[in-house]
Amino acid sequence: MADPARLPARSYEGPACPRCNARLTADWIQTGVVRCPDCNGDFEAMAFRPPAHRLVVEHVAASGPIEANACANHAKNAAVTACQRCGLLICALCDMDVGSGPYCPACFDRLRTENTLQSATTRYRDYASMARVAMIAGLFFSFMFLGIPFASASLFYARKGFKQLRDEGRSIVGLIIVVIFALMEFVGGLVMIAFMIYAFTKVKK
Amino acid sequence: MTAAWRKKIGRNAGLMTRELIFETPDAIEVESREGYEVTRKRVLYEEVLLVTFHRDLGTPYVVFMAVMTSLFGGLALIFLLSIHEPGFAIAFGIVTFPFLIPLAIRLALKVDFVTVFGRRSKAVIRFPVRKRRAREVYGAICSRTLEVQRAMAEPEPEPIPVEEPPAPPAAE
Numbered sequence: 001m002a003d004p005a006r007l008p009a010r011s012y013e014g015p016a017c018p019r020c021n022a023r024l025t026a027d028w029i030q031t032g033v034v035r036c037p038d039c040n041g042d043f044e045a046m047a048f049r050p051p052a053h054r055l056v057v058e059h060v061a062a063s064g065p066i067e068a069n070a071c072a073n074h075a076k077n078a079a080v081t082a083c084q085r086c087g088l089l090i091c092a093l094c095d096m097d098v099g100s101g102p103y104c105p106a107c108f109d110r111l112r113t114e115n116t117l118q119s120a121t122t123r124y125r126d127y128a129s130m131a132r133v134a135m136i137a138g139l140f141f142s143f144m145f146l147g148i149p150f151a152s153a154s155l156f157y158a159r160k161g162f163k164q165l166r167d168e169g170r171s172i173v174g175l176i177i178v179v180i181f182a183l184m185e186f187v188g189g190l191v192m193i194a195f196m197i198y199a200f201t202k203v204k205k
Numbered sequence: 206m207t208a209a210w211r212k213k214i215g216r217n218a219g220l221m222t223r224e225l226i227f228e229t230p231d232a233i234e235v236e237s238r239e240g241y242e243v244t245r246k247r248v249l250y251e252e253v254l255l256v257t258f259h260r261d262l263g264t265p266y267v268v269f270m271a272v273m274t275s276l277f278g279g280l281a282l283i284f285l286l287s288i289h290e291p292g293f294a295i296a297f298g299i300v301t302f303p304f305l306i307p308l309a310i311r312l313a314l315k316v317d318f319v320t321v322f323g324r325r326s327k328a329v330i331r332f333p334v335r336k337r338r339a340r341e342v343y344g345a346i347c348s349r350t351l352e353v354q355r356a357m358a359e360p361e362p363e364p365i366p367v368e369e370p371p372a373p374p375a376a377e
Contacts, residue, residue, distance in 0.1 A: 015255040015322040018329075029255050043259035046347045050252055050324070051358040099231075126243045169210065 018043055057092045072104070083107050127161035128175050135178050138185045148189035154182035214342050215319070215330035220265065226330045231353070233321050233328045233346065248323035250353035255322040258343045260315045270308035277301040310334070319343045 015024045022038035034045045058078040060070050068078035071091035079089035083104035096108035098120050103111065111117035115124075131154045138150025158179050165172050211234060217224040227234040232247040281297035284290045310333075317332040317339035332339035 012326055014324070018257045018259050018318055018320040019261065024255075034257075041259070043257045044343075045255055045257045047255050048253050048350055048354055050254065050354050053251075122246065123242060123244050126238065126241050130241050 017041065055092055085111070124164075127157045127164050128178075131155075131157035131161050131175065131178050131182070135182045135185065138182065142185060142188060142192075145189065145192065147185040147192075151182040151185035151189065154178060155186070158182065214345075215332060215338075217329045217331050219331075224329075226328055228345075228349075235326075235328045246326050248321050248326050248328045250350045251357055252324040253321060253346075253350045253354075254324060255320075256343065256347050256350065257318075257320045257322070258339070259318050259320075261318060263311065263316050267308065267311055270304050270311065273304040274301055274308055277304065319346065321346055 013023055015029050016022060017024060017036040017038060019041035020036060020039035022036060024034075024036075028034060028037065029045075029047045031045060031047045033042055035042050058068065058080070059076055060068055060078045061076070062078075069089050071077040071079045071094060072088045073094050074091050077091035077093060080092050081095055081102040082089050084101040085103055085107040088104045088107075090102065090104045094104055096103045096105055098108075098117070100117060100120075103117075108117070108120070112120045115121055134150050134154035134157060138147045138154060141147065141150060158175055161175050162172060165175060211227040211229045213225060214228045214233075215226045217226065217235075223238045225236045225238075227236070229247070231251070232249045235246050235248070237244045237246075277297050278301045281294045281301060284297060285294035314334060314336070317336055319330045319332070319339060319342055321328045321330075330339075330342060332342075
């Protein structure tokens with residue numbers, strides 16, 4: 001079940017005036033220059049009439065038992081594919097394909113809950129940004145010997161960030177620069193500590 | 206996260222929103238950022254009902270910038286004309302510029318908005334400076350939507366009839 005705290009405060013209700021957000025009725029959804037009946041503001045618009053989805057569900061009775069197998073969930077429906085994860089034969093109704101192959105509803109639900117189905121993930125952490133911020137914080141606090149922990153955090157997040165960016169097919173150049181700075185911070189921190197120890201031992205002598 | 210191809214087409218950054226807008230082969234993708242959490246939603250081309258384009262001033266932004274400009278500009282003038290302290294006047298004058306320049310740019314150019322309304326969600330893209338780019342994006346979204354929805358509306362080709370193989374001779 002969805003977390004109610006994470007639901008958007010105001011639900012989307014369909015096309016509205018882009019200036020005042022007043023909902024537009026079907027008469028006002030038209031191509032050309034439209035004047036909002038509420039705020040009297042003008043806007044250019046292009047209206048579309050999207051065709052309804054045509055989901056063709058074949059029945060086993062229509063094609064015959066030799067031609068088609070029955071769906072595992074709907075005995076009357078003919079199977080069109082098999083689940084990529086469990087191999088169950090599924091009909092067009094059960095085919096949960098979101099661009100990563102066909103899955104049956106049970107497997108799809110499980111993969112989505114585990115966050116392993118990338119194309120169905122709608123919420124994730126931006127590790128590249130986290131790595132960048134940790135690196136910048138390390139630069140600021142390096143004089144307090146906090147460069148090493150911040151650099152470590154930055155490298156940890158960068159490792160996850162690399163995987164994320166590669167999965168998304170995005171450039172990793174920015175993250176490489178972050179890693180170089182984090183390594184410099186780390187080494188700089190170690191040098192500072194070594195210098196401090198050396199200085200203390202010198203003073204004691 | 207998506208492995209599919211996508212291209213950044215704009216952003217929607219306001220006082221409370223930080224969104225990046227991407228174009229993918231089948232949808233407009235909106236990534237909202239709250240701290241380090243990224244929430245993604247899609248407006249599928251096959252569900253687009255309305256695409257709009259309008260130009261707006263962005264009143265809260267203009268008011269804020271005008272207040273800051275008049276505050277620091279006023280102080281600069283007070284120091285220059287009443288107290289006769291040109292040093293302070295120059296300092297406040299320098300502080301005024303970061304507010305005055307964006308205010309002048311906003312008043313001159315305004316902001317172009319491209320809004321895509323789908324059946325279940327919408328995407329807003331702001332173009333504060335690049336006006337030609339705004340027009341291009343508006344046109345590109347409209348033509349891509351038209352293309353996808355036309356392809357959906359086209360009737361499926363008739364299946365090619367398969368000839369039945371001759372039946373084997375009946376066993377005696």
